[in-house]
Amino acid sequence: MFYRNIDDIRLDMNKSGSVHEPFLFGINYEMSEGFFVPNPLLQTDILFQIKEAGNKSSDESEKVEAHLGSNPISYLEYENKFNVVHKGLRRGDSFLTNLTIKTPIETNISLLDIFKRSKSPYQLCLPDRFVCFSPERFVRITNGAISSNPMKGTIDAGIENAEQLILNDFKETAEHNTIVDLIRNDLSMVADNVRVERFRYIDRIKSRDREILQVSSEITGDLNDDYHSHLGDIIFKLLPAGSISGAPKAATVDLIRSAEREDRGYYTGIFGYYDGTDFDSAVLIRFIEQEGDRMYFRSGGGITAYSKCEDEYQEVLNKIYFPFI
Template identity: 25%
Template sequence: MTLLASILFFEAIEQHYQNKLPFVVFRNPNETKLTAFLDLGTSANSETKFIVSPFDSSDYFTIHSHKILNIDYNSIHSTSKSDEIEWIDLEIKKNNHIQLIGKALSSIQTSLLKKVVLATSLEFDGASKSPFTYLKTILSKYTNTFNYLLFYPGYGVWLGATPERLITMSGRRLQTMALAGTRHLETNEWGIKEKEEQEFVVQEIVNTLAQYTASELINHSNAETIRAGQLEHLRTTITAELSISPIDAAHALHPTPAVGGVPKEDAVDFIRNQEQLDRSLYSGFLGVVSPEQTSLYVNLRCMSVHDDKATVYIGGGITEKSDPHDEWQEVLHKANTMGRILASEQ
């Protein structure tokens, strides 16, 4: 592994990017080590690699670690001009999303559907800074999320700061999480809607894992409150002993109820038929696969950047207790995770 000073670290990656070759730069939650995998575009495989799966596809692409760079990166504190971004056509987006929520609530009342996660995207046309500048701002603002910047031909540039781990797997031992419910930082208590939503997610994941192992080999913790930026979520840790591969385990769990819904098939059908959004890499999964351990994350709180336009992707869980206008406010709060990055003066 090559250890470089910060300026040389980023210069090497920028040169690679200028050659339009695949790469990823990432930092694990609550760590300072920043790692880059540079894929030289050859047919050579690497034992350690970074895989990325879109939301609606079992086909994933691989960024090989033909060259690995590491640095202990100390973030520079950044300030934001404002927490508010001028999103393009915001009122149209709002009306469309509220209408979609209405359709979901009708379906929940008349079908087996209990929860569906509905996504939208907000666009900002002032994203004129380098992707590497945005990454540095993410690293500064968010320390307990999985932070990344990647480029891959056909998908372009993506950045994110996701709070949700899909799986960590070493040998046969799998750890995953149920993450649901959203509230502002330091709100007094969780409501019934959020608690029910979290329970849906836990049960769906446990039921999925039970198809691959004995129920006594599945355990889960009590729900705890965790922080992600200026938001808080409910999280339950789930462990199991499995005899399938990490990639198979990831595909079995994906899409989790936190990005799809309950029951999974009904929710995915509703999303495909009604959402009218190409989620692309949003709410898919990504992370490192190595012989020792696989760590994959759900691609939340993310954006794509192309020609000074940033597209920020956001979703929220709809249950029978959802209020459409409250859900739209949650969309705006979640969008600000990346909005603060775009508004930064760094």
């Protein structure tokens, strides 16, 4: 089920796709570990829900009130990481860099409880390791087309005129334009006739204590007729996900490593499900991991040359939440 040789996952995806056998898979950000589960609806070792498909139990967890406390890094610590990225941006190493942090949290509920209560399009739980409640698609493949919906631009919905503010913000617009160009280029490596179907639309994401707005776009391309037997090849060509690395990818990944100075693990990796006909996948964001008896919430945001450190620090803090009431 778990692999150190990630290329075996690619080959298994190709093989299962060629015979239309369902599978679940996941790959960590560093591409040093992953998992592959044939016929995943028949097992409960790894729990998942992707839109309407999954093995998530309908049994509700005990409705104790959930508490979430956090102890984020100081503004000064974040500023040091931000400055590493900003210097790289000014040198021209990158046009857009996704900078993330790891925040210790305290809660009275387990990873499994969080998974059971979560309301999100893409959910994954490896018990005693991590839980993810991602709002962001990586790619969807159906009827010969591949599409991606990158999210770039976040604001608290409670702010007056929030939608107009985020859509008219110069920095957020520049960041979003960059990621749309990156995803168009990525999809062009595996598909023809790549086009932007929807540009800068608003997703509303509700949590237990707030609602946030996120700006998304939809980019689509056409695949060759034999794409089922090349699902692994297609996905692996697109890694790492552009929305959680940046542009250009290779130099930006190096810049991320310099700024963050720790492995991300499965955070900002990807996972997905193939039902024998259609394929859907997500970026592993909105992510809580467990190490021994400690839990950590991972969050991040895109940095451009126009970014203000104070705003970016607040954004990563705003993304620490439970996706339920």
